[in-house]
Amino acid sequence: MILKTRIKAIxxxxxxxxxxxxxxxxxxxxxxxxxxSIPVLQKYPFKLGLxxxxxxxxxxxADVSNVETDKAKEAMESLRDxxxxxxxxxxxxxxxxxxxxxxxxxxxxxxxxxxxxGVTDSAKAIAMIGxxxxxxxxxxxxxxxxxxxxxxxxxxxxxxxxxSNKYIMTKLTxxxxxxxxxxxxxxxxxxxxxxxxxxxxxxxxxxxTEENIGKTIAIFLDGQPISTPVAREKITGGKAQISGNFTPxxxxxxxxxxxxxxxxxxxxxxxxxxxxxxxxxxxxxxxVKSAFVGLLVIAIFLILWYRLPGLIATIALSMYVFIMLAxxxxxxxxxxxxxxxxxxxxxxxxxxxxVLIFERLKEELKKGQSVADAIKNGFGNAWFSIRDSNISSxxxxxxxxxxxxxxxxxxxxxxxxxxxxxxxxxxxxxxIFLYALxxxxxxxxxxxxxxxxxxxxxxxxxxxxLDNK
Numbered sequence: 001m002i003l004k005t006r007i008k009a010i011x012x013x014x015x016x017x018x019x020x021x022x023x024x025x026x027x028x029x030x031x032x033x034x035x036x037s038i039p040v041l042q043k044y045p046f047k048l049g050l051x052x053x054x055x056x057x058x059x060x061x062a063d064v065s066n067v068e069t070d071k072a073k074e075a076m077e078s079l080r081d082x083x084x085x086x087x088x089x090x091x092x093x094x095x096x097x098x099x100x101x102x103x104x105x106x107x108x109x110x111x112x113x114x115x116x117x118g119v120t121d122s123a124k125a126i127a128m129i130g131x132x133x134x135x136x137x138x139x140x141x142x143x144x145x146x147x148x149x150x151x152x153x154x155x156x157x158x159x160x161x162x163x164s165n166k167y168i169m170t171k172l173t174x175x176x177x178x179x180x181x182x183x184x185x186x187x188x189x190x191x192x193x194x195x196x197x198x199x200x201x202x203x204x205x206x207x208x209t210e211e212n213i214g215k216t217i218a219i220f221l222d223g224q225p226i227s228t229p230v231a232r233e234k235i236t237g238g239k240a241q242i243s244g245n246f247t248p249x250x251x252x253x254x255x256x257x258x259x260x261x262x263x264x265x266x267x268x269x270x271x272x273x274x275x276x277x278x279x280x281x282x283x284x285x286x287x288v289k290s291a292f293v294g295l296l297v298i299a300i301f302l303i304l305w306y307r308l309p310g311l312i313a314t315i316a317l318s319m320y321v322f323i324m325l326a327x328x329x330x331x332x333x334x335x336x337x338x339x340x341x342x343x344x345x346x347x348x349x350x351x352x353x354x355v356l357i358f359e360r361l362k363e364e365l366k367k368g369q370s371v372a373d374a375i376k377n378g379f380g381n382a383w384f385s386i387r388d389s390n391i392s393s394x395x396x397x398x399x400x401x402x403x404x405x406x407x408x409x410x411x412x413x414x415x416x417x418x419x420x421x422x423x424x425x426x427x428x429x430x431x432i433f434l435y436a437l438x439x440x441x442x443x444x445x446x447x448x449x450x451x452x453x454x455x456x457x458x459x460x461x462x463x464x465x466l467d468n469k
Contacts, residue, residue, distance in 0.1 A: 046329060048117065049096075049336035049410065051275060052284050055117040058126065059100075059271035062110040066169050067265060076110050078175045078264045083114060083129060096334065112267065122272050134263040135174035137208060137240075138167035138218045138225075167218045167225075170208055175264030176201025178238075182255045185243070191251035193242040193258070202238025210234040221254075223266065287340035294347050295321065302351065306358045308449040312433045313354040313426075320350050320425040327417060338411040346418025352389065353426030356382040365450055374450075375434050379427070386423065393419045 062079060064072045076099045084097040100111035114129065144166050178201070181194045197205055208217060209231045219227040219242055227242045246254070298317065302310030324343065328335060361378030369377065397419065400412035 047332040047334050049334045051337050052335060053117045054275050056119045056122050057273040058114040058269060060112040060267040061270045062112055063266045064110055075175060075264045079112060082263055122274050126269060134222050134266050136220050137170050137172040138220055139170055139212050140215050141166060141168045172201060172204045172208060173264050177258060180255045180258035182251055191246045191248050193251055193254055195240045197238035205238050206234060206236050291344050294344050298347060298351055309358050313430055316425045316429040317350055319429060320421055323421050324418060333413060336410040339414040342411040342414035343418060346415055349419060350422035350425060353386045353422060354430060356385050379431055390419050390423050
């Protein structure tokens with residue numbers, strides 16, 4: 001039995017060494033020839049957040065006033081997917097696009113947060129998003145008064161009539177667009193953009209054409225009418241065409257933009273923030289230094305106060321650090337300054353279970369039990385406290401992740417992972433190492449090694465297995 005336990009301990013140590021080499025080696029892959037030759041090391045780098053790697057942070061206001069209340073969330077998720085797909089076309093590494101929950105929907109608007117790591121040119125970042133068109137279909141307003149039509153001067157100095165108040169918006173928007181195809185009119189050779197809607201969009205388009213036979217159904221792109229065809233009959237199958245004074249190049253560009261995603265709702269940029277890479281490097285250095293100092297202080301405390309069990313706990317804690325860093329790479333977890341803070345705090349939380357176990361172990365030794373029995377009973381008695389405290393920590397982390405903002409979510413995710421992994425390192429790794437020692441005799445040396453603080457263990461009764469002479 002002891003042989004199996006020692007084999008387990010050796011295997012765990014080897015795994016810890018392998019994980020440590022994986023964590024360290026992948027960071028050296030860029031400048032070490034040996035590391036470069038191992039593909040797995042290059043495949044899993046750390047994924048750094050915007051505040052650490054530098055980049056651009058954009059905040060958009062999305063107008064959902066024309067979207068049904070129960071459809072607002074769905075529209076925002078669609079908007080998020082569209083923006084993310086559009087940005088990916090430009091090859092931005094690990095963009096983060098997310099909806100900010102702040103109760104703005106009561107005001108007919110929502111917020112969209114866009115983080116572009118590595119993109120420090122804010123004008124370029126804005127162009128990536130702004131080039132994505134907003135497509136919608138509108139029908140004639142029966143209450144329209146031609147006298148209210150206003151003339152506007154466009155960017156080229158041409159006078160144009162504002163037709164937006166002539167039409168009313170329908171539910172059919174770019175949200176329901178499946179794909180766009182570039183075609184050419186067989187008679188005139190003019191380019192035509194054909195639209196194919198998804199199932200829900202096809203039903204909406206069929207209903208709109210059925211209710212507006214003989215009337216104009218205007219197609220608006222970015223708030224401007226680009227085609228005003230008349231519905232001659234009910235159209236089934238969800239197919240529509242955009243025709244006009246397009247050049248082949250313009251039609252091709254429009255098709256590409258529509259396929260990359262037509263925005264389901266209009267958006268407006270309200271905030272821009274550029275973070276330089278130098279600030280990110282300073283945050284990384286400070287975070288790594290804090291983590292190292294925290295680990296060192298905890299290790300010194302464990303070894304000085306709990307002696308041999310403290311040394312074993314330090315080894316388990318080091319493996320805990322390697323496992324956490326490997327998880328950050330493999331999932332991957334986006335590391336932010338808040339995430340690093342959560343990781344540093346989790347180092348202290350990881351020791352909590354060990355402290356409970358060692359205090360219980362010390363109590364059992366004071367009763368005169370042998371070391372083996374004290375270890376067994378110490379883990380058994382400490383388990384319920386460890387379970388309850390860790391469950392409460394996990395519940396807190398889940399609540400923070402569910403209701404928190406982007407900054408809080410990064411902290412909560414790392415903290416939650418830390419609590420889970422710390423239970424494994426304390427309950428499994430530390431126990432296996434202690435059992436692998438196979439200390440059967442309890443003597444003065446044992447009391448010193450398993451003592452606490454500056455004194456040994458004061459016995460309540462004779463040690464098990466000795467006559468205590």
